[in-house]
Amino acid sequence: xxxxxxxxxxxxxxxxxxxxxxxxxxxxxxxxxxxxxxxxxxxxxxxxxxxxxxxxxxxxxxxxxxxxxxxxxxxxxxxxxxxxxxxxxxxxxxxxxxxxxxxxxxxxxxxxxxxxxxxxxxxxxxxxxxxxxxxxxxxxxxxxxxxxxxxxxxxxxxxxxxxxxxxxxxxxxxxxxxxxxxxxxxxxxxxxxxxxxxxxxxxxxxxxxxxxxxxxxxxxxxxxxxxxxxxxxxxxxxxxxxxxxxxxxxxxxxxxxxxxxxxxxxxxxxxxxxxxxxxxxxxxxxxxxxxxxxxxxxxxxxxxxxxxxxxxxxxxxxxxxxxxxxxxxx
Numbered sequence: 431x432x433x434x435x436x437x438x439x440x441x442x443x444x445x446x447x448x449x450x451x452x453x454x455x456x457x458x459x460x461x462x463x464x465x466x467x468x469x470x471x472x473x474x475x476x477x478x479x480x481x482x483x484x485x486x487x488x489x490x491x492x493x494x495x496x497x498x499x500x501x502x503x504x505x506x507x508x509x510x511x512x513x514x515x516x517x518x519x520x521x522x523x524x525x526x527x528x529x530x531x532x533x534x535x536x537x538x539x540x541x542x543x544x545x546x547x548x549x550x551x552x553x554x555x556x557x558x559x560x561x562x563x564x565x566x567x568x569x570x571x572x573x574x575x576x577x578x579x580x581x582x583x584x585x586x587x588x589x590x591x592x593x594x595x596x597x598x599x600x601x602x603x604x605x606x607x608x609x610x611x612x613x614x615x616x617x618x619x620x621x622x623x624x625x626x627x628x629x630x631x632x633x634x635x636x637x638x639x640x641x642x643x644x645x646x647x648x649x650x651x652x653x654x655x656x657x658x659x660x661x662x663x664x665x666x667x668x669x670x671x672x673x674x675x676x677x678x679x680x681x682x683x684x685x686x687x688x689x690x691x692x693x694x695x696x697x698x699x700x701x702x703x704x705x706x707x708x709x710x711x712x713x714x715x716x717x718x719x720x721x722x723x724x725x726x727x728x729x730x731x732x733x734x735x736x737x738x739x740x741x742x743x744x745x746x747x748x749x750x751x752x753x754x755x756x757x758x759x760x
Contacts, residue, residue: 440740442492443503448522485524501550528616533555536622565612569604621695647674655675
């Protein structure tokens with residue numbers, strides 16, 4: 431991701447909120463990132479995409495802004511979401527803990543360090559608990575200083591993967607004991623993380639879990655940077671992957687089919703597993719059991735796409751880019 435001639439120090443936040451059925455509500459949250467309480471647009475800020483998943487009852491809002499603007503944009507969106515979403519009434523098959531479930535902030539170029547994003551993430555977590563009394567947060571990645579524990583580890587520590595998490599047993603990093611209305615919010619920073627979901631044509635969740643285990647980074651022979659869940663989804667099973675960017679070059683034995691996309695942050699090389707490789711691996715494992723894949727969906731964009739579309743949106747002054755993205759092509 432080369433430096434921009436526009437001089438913008440861009441970062442992205444893939445804001446995860448626990449609502450998808452009320453799309454107008456989710457758009458209201460997105461617009462809170464773009465406009466202040468008087469309806470005045472925040473300069474240098476755009477929402478590239480809103481991804482709604484009805485089965486999961488979860489939406490991902492891609493907010494991009496300069497590093498100096500991202501805090502207020504994200505905080506305003508989080509505050510609005512907490513006012514509108516009540517976790518006591520939430521139903522969905524995707525694990526979650528909070529009305530605002532996840533707030534990851536990623537650098538989109540050489541000119542922004544992950545440490546800069548971590549500083550903003552910690553400020554967002556602190557600011558949310560001050561603006562909305564009763565909210566609480568845990569930190570992950572670079573924001574979790576000095577341990578820098580990853581999201582999967584922190585979620586496990588907080589009970590995120592449990593079907594019915596015990597809020598009373600959770601010890602947040604910021605804020606008081608989590609309340610049922612707001613739940614708990616994960617806030618952090620890291621190099622860019624993609625979300626890649628592969629659907630297999632079966633309702634056999636045990637098969638899905640075996641595939642998830644096989645491709646997970648922690649498994650011998652798994653894919654670097656890939657964290658996976660298998661979830662029931664629209665009468666099938668979805669292999670839902672968080673694809674983390676990993677430092678250095680990709681393993682040579684995994685690059686025969688396609689080069690891994692690469693970029694650099696603060697002079698350090700990073701790369702991420704391509705969606706095509708993840709899809710091929712899932713298809714191979716499912717095929718051994720006579721099961722086909724039905725498709726692959728990227729939730730949002732690759733790091734390069736996110737950077738390119740953000741520059742396009744900001745150059746053309748398009749705040750609500752999610753409404754225009756099907757019309758505009760790179």
